[in-house]
Amino acid sequence: MIDFDCSKRAKDGTPIIHDTDIHDYAEALLGEYKGGKYLREPSKLKPEHFAESYLGATIEPQDIYYEEGEPPIWGAAVFNNEYVRVFDRENKTVKSVAVNANTILLDNATLADGMDGFADFTVLHESGHLCLHQAVYHRADNQFSLFDGIDTSPRSVVCCRKNVLDGGKRGRLVTQEDHREHQANVFAAALSMPRPTFIPTAQEIIRSLGFKDGICVVPSEIGWDYNFADVALIEQLVDIFGRSKTATRIQLQRYGLMMDEAEYEIRQAQLLF
Numbered sequence: 001m002i003d004f005d006c007s008k009r010a011k012d013g014t015p016i017i018h019d020t021d022i023h024d025y026a027e028a029l030l031g032e033y034k035g036g037k038y039l040r041e042p043s044k045l046k047p048e049h050f051a052e053s054y055l056g057a058t059i060e061p062q063d064i065y066y067e068e069g070e071p072p073i074w075g076a077a078v079f080n081n082e083y084v085r086v087f088d089r090e091n092k093t094v095k096s097v098a099v100n101a102n103t104i105l106l107d108n109a110t111l112a113d114g115m116d117g118f119a120d121f122t123v124l125h126e127s128g129h130l131c132l133h134q135a136v137y138h139r140a141d142n143q144f145s146l147f148d149g150i151d152t153s154p155r156s157v158v159c160c161r162k163n164v165l166d167g168g169k170r171g172r173l174v175t176q177e178d179h180r181e182h183q184a185n186v187f188a189a190a191l192s193m194p195r196p197t198f199i200p201t202a203q204e205i206i207r208s209l210g211f212k213d214g215i216c217v218v219p220s221e222i223g224w225d226y227n228f229a230d231v232a233l234i235e236q237l238v239d240i241f242g243r244s245k246t247a248t249r250i251q252l253q254r255y256g257l258m259m260d261e262a263e264y265e266i267r268q269a270q271l272l273f
Contacts, residue, residue: 128187
């Protein structure tokens with residue numbers, strides 16, 4: 001496996017990088033995984049196989065505990081041997097269970113019928129944390145830490161709530177945690193929709209829909225509240241790459257393949273200079 005190399009970090013170890021750096025790294029990993037198949041052939045990546053066979057991670061389902069009134073925790077990346085709080089539904093209580101280092105916890109809610117896409121994205125998101133954020137969360141064996149965070153050292157478990165595991169929704173990044181969650185989302189999308197296959201496949205479909213320059217232009221008055229589930233482009237790409245409609249739409253925007261009329265006009269004006 002190729003280690004993540006980052007020359008610039010925040011004080012807490014968070015990488016200071018561009019999204020393109022994450023894409024480059026994800027594609028380098030794909031170049032090793034299965035002989036680079038996913039960089040040559042548009043197809044559905046199997047997240048659990050990637051995490052277990054390539055990253056060497058263990059995937060463990062649990063009823064992950066979260067405080068009442070807080071968004072559910074649907075995934076976690078465990079960097080060191082730790083104790084993690086879970087629901088004991090049989091005895092209707094909360095208990096701590098031992099979890100080995102390099103484990104991805106999946107909340108059992110993500111394993112319900114119809115949640116396959118969400119579970120897949122969660123595995124890739126947590127894989128992103130394990131690959132990108134060792135400098136933040138990994139602790140040397142002689143360092144003491146408690147999962148409950150009683151001490152002042154960083155925890156070696158990162159818990160990801162449902163509201164950040166949304167397929168890569170973009171927003172204002174304020175804290176270093178915001179940046180790390182964004183980076184993990186970008187990593188997940190880059191693995192499952194890599195540029196070498198996603199871009200030419202999307203452009204071919206876009207051109208078949210009548211957009212000659214390979215960019216899908218959406219009327220500005222519709223805005224991004226429009227239900228893209230009805231757009232043929234999204235449907236076809238979801239079928240090919242297996243990601244959610246939201247994640248697919250965001251990846252199209254990220255690659256500059258989908259924009260509204262105002263954005264497109266600005267782009268065209270810039271091309272004249």
